[in-house]
Amino acid sequence: MPVSGAARRLPPWAAAFQEATAGFLRGGVRWHAPMDGYTTFKVGGPAEAIVLPRDRHELALLVQTLAAIKVPWLVLGRGSNVVIADEGLPGVVILFGRDFAKIELLAEEAESAVVRVEAGCALARLVGWAVKRGLAGLEFAAGIPGSVGGAIVMNAGAWKKEMKDLLVGVTVMDGQGAIMTRRLEEMHFAYRSWGEPRGTIALEGFFRLQKGDPLALKTICGEHRQRRKVLQPQHMASGGSFFKNPAGQKTAGQLIDAAGLKGRAVGGAMVSPVHANFIVNTGTATARDIMELMRMVQQVVLEKFGIALEPEVKILGMK
Ligand SMILES: Cc1cc2nc3c(=O)[nH]c(=O)nc-3n(C[C@H](O)[C@H](O)[C@H](O)COP(=O)(O)OP(=O)(O)OC[C@H]3O[C@@H](n4cnc5c(N)ncnc54)[C@H](O)[C@@H]3O)c2cc1C
Known part of the structure; x- marks a missing residue:
């Protein structure tokens, strides 16, 4: 070894x-x-x-x-x-490295197909693969970084679609190493959550995709990527949308913007002037800077609007 x-x-x-x-x-x-x-x-x-x-x-x-x-x-x-x-x-x-990144066409019907994808596959690779074969459904994910496993666990979504809309099942491993394939109906997906107990590993997802026109799908993906370029600070290091959107009319970004927090910084961490729900690393941020800025944003939004923002990003290793 x-x-x-x-x-x-x-x-x-x-x-x-x-x-x-x-x-x-x-x-x-x-x-x-x-x-x-x-x-x-x-x-x-x-x-x-x-x-x-x-x-x-x-x-x-x-x-x-x-x-x-x-x-x-x-x-x-x-x-x-x-x-x-x-x-x-x-x-x-x-x-998960290359050994956990296979994409396999499992079954093909007149209107749709079922695809098995291992957790380590990059989401971008899966989107490209599906578009090339004229398999529709995953266009919303064009431009979302990350792995297929991470996207399943986070129930990643955009433009009113999320991973669970395409999934028919997920193979998981529990904390004792036991493997089982769970049907979507047996699972408890929710907004940015797959609902599985802590310590469960996503090994692969089974997706049902609809037959479509590769050129049309490519165009839609291109449009989504372009919208992201305009709306998000993609040239800066970040974890994407920092807070979950709270229940109610306003998104987290709208609340943070309305609180006048765009551009507010702690050390090297800053509320993006481009998109208020992005905390960006301007180059020298520490995790401590990001956490301090997170708490400040939460406090101001709570004081101004009575809404408690909950992080969407997973905070790992903090005591
Ligand atoms: C610029 C930018 C834009 C983004 N846009 C979007 C967007 O539009 N919509 C959206 O939903 N998200 C968005 N995100 C967030 C992020 O890309 C997604 O949540 C993505 O699906 C996470 O995948 P990952 O592989 O990077 O997961 P990671 O960040 O590595 O992990 C996320 C969590 O999942 C766990 N995890 C990861 N893989 C597994 C596995 N196989 N089994 C068990 N647990 C696992 C990790 O422990 C961690 O708790 C964006 C991020 C960035 C930086």
Whole structure:
């Protein structure tokens, strides 16, 4: 098993981990791995370890081992909806590499097709794949960064559509390594949530897509991407929309804008002047800056409008 990283920084559980995984872990381990390069916000201290399992069997043995030696873990997609603490993450960050990125046409009918997509596949690749084959439904996702797994877990959406509208089922692994495929009707998707218990891993999604015209689909995707370019600060590091839209007439962005907070900054973190629901990293932000700005925005919006904004981004590793 290849091991990289400064040996003197190995966490106290490293020896037990190495001994327990020596017989099965073919994917590499990166010790003390800075996480800022793994998130679109470009902040975050080191994870104690990053592991890329090669297949489901290895992943199952890995989560069982980590449970047995009591080491925390989480799965990260492309890090486009997270803020990772400056202090980093304890335990193991599990990443899905090329071995978890297949797209497969499972069944084709006159009007539609069912496609199986593994969690590590980039959402952009899936959208491009579907458009090329004239399979419609995922155009809303054109321009949303991230992995298919992350998009399922976050129930990512735009233009009044979301992942659950296309999904017919999801294969998941529980915290004990057991794998099961759940039909959409058995799941509890909600706004920016897939409703599964903590510690559940999305392994693959099954999507029903409708037959369409590739050229027309390409045009729609292009329009969506263009709208994003105009409406969002895409040239700056961010985690996308920071807060969930609250129930009611106004979006989080409209409330933050109406509170006069566009351009407000804490350290290197700033409420984007382009889109008020984007907190951007102007280049020097720390996770602490982002959190302080988040709390300030929440406080001002609560005082002015009586509305408690809830973060959409996942805040990882904060004490
Ligand atoms: C510029 C920009 C624009 C964006 N626009 C949109 C938008 O229009 N709509 C929208 O909904 N979102 C948007 N986002 C947010 C983000 O892209 C989506 O939520 C995306 O689906 C997250 O995927 P990811 O792979 O990056 O997930 P990550 O950020 O890596 O993870 C998100 C959460 O899911 C968990 N997770 C990831 N993969 C798995 C897995 N396989 N199993 C279990 N848990 C997992 C992580 O632990 C974390 O809690 C935007 C972000 C940016 C930066």
